[in-house]
Amino acid sequence: MAVTSPANTIFIESLNKSYSQHTVGELHYIIKDVDLVVKGGEFFVLLGPSGCGKSTLLNMVAGFVSKSSGNLRVGEAEVGRPGRDRAVVFQQADSSLFPWLTVRENVEFGLRMKRIPRKERTAISDKYIGLVGLTGHEQKFPRELSGGMKQRVQLARVLSNDPAILLMDEPFGALDAMTRKTMQRELASIWRNTDKTVIFVTHDIQEALMLGQRIGIMSAGPSSKITDIYEVPLPYPRDIYAPEFHALYDRIQSHFDE
């Protein structure tokens, strides 16, 4: 099971992101006064309607988008730029995989950059290719893979770099329902065997409940914030037929019916 590590804890205090609206000369807040602590080793889901600012918040934690004001730290370190401690998994694996490299070469890319010797690289890529269920496909190119397999390659590549924090932006959003369920189960199992902190963005309540230890609800934008946080005290793997699952689903759904 994942363990708590203060070094991988994400601290967000009074965080704002605004853009100036030139036409009206005002500030337009995407997110406003966001407060959140994601504990080291925790699986936290950010759930909210389309366009509310989930990706913006995730990209601020990744260091891709600068904050307008507020505090954003990982452990003791202020977040100002991307770092090796944080890795992002995007919805479209296509844009993150190199089409001219095989599965193994894609997974080993970051390890090569770090000049990890070949033998060690192979051992690491074997481990993560196995973990995401792609053993036997090492020599294939992205064009020879299904969408779900490409997403697995992306995940294996990110995991092989061993970031302390995984930032996942609707990573299974483009997959068919069956593959999506498999990937959710596998991700939950991978996370339980590591000490990684995960922030997972989705607008799918069922997916949020399949994965998260806690679920943060973001209000519709502009000036979006995290209005409620739900604990999900259900064991993994989650049973979507459990009455407790349904009860939580209904409670969360009611936020979006209002």
Ligand SMILES: Nc1ncnc2c1ncn2[C@@H]1O[C@H](COP(=O)(O)OP(=O)(O)OP(=O)(O)O)[C@@H](O)[C@H]1O
């Ligand atoms: N560079 C920018 N300049 C101005 N507005 C922006 C910029 N980037 C994003 N926005 C706006 O911020 C809002 C939030 O966008 P964001 O992509 O973070 O939402 P989201 O919740 O992830 O949406 P989705 O679920 O549809 O992916 C949107 O209204 C978007 O138009």
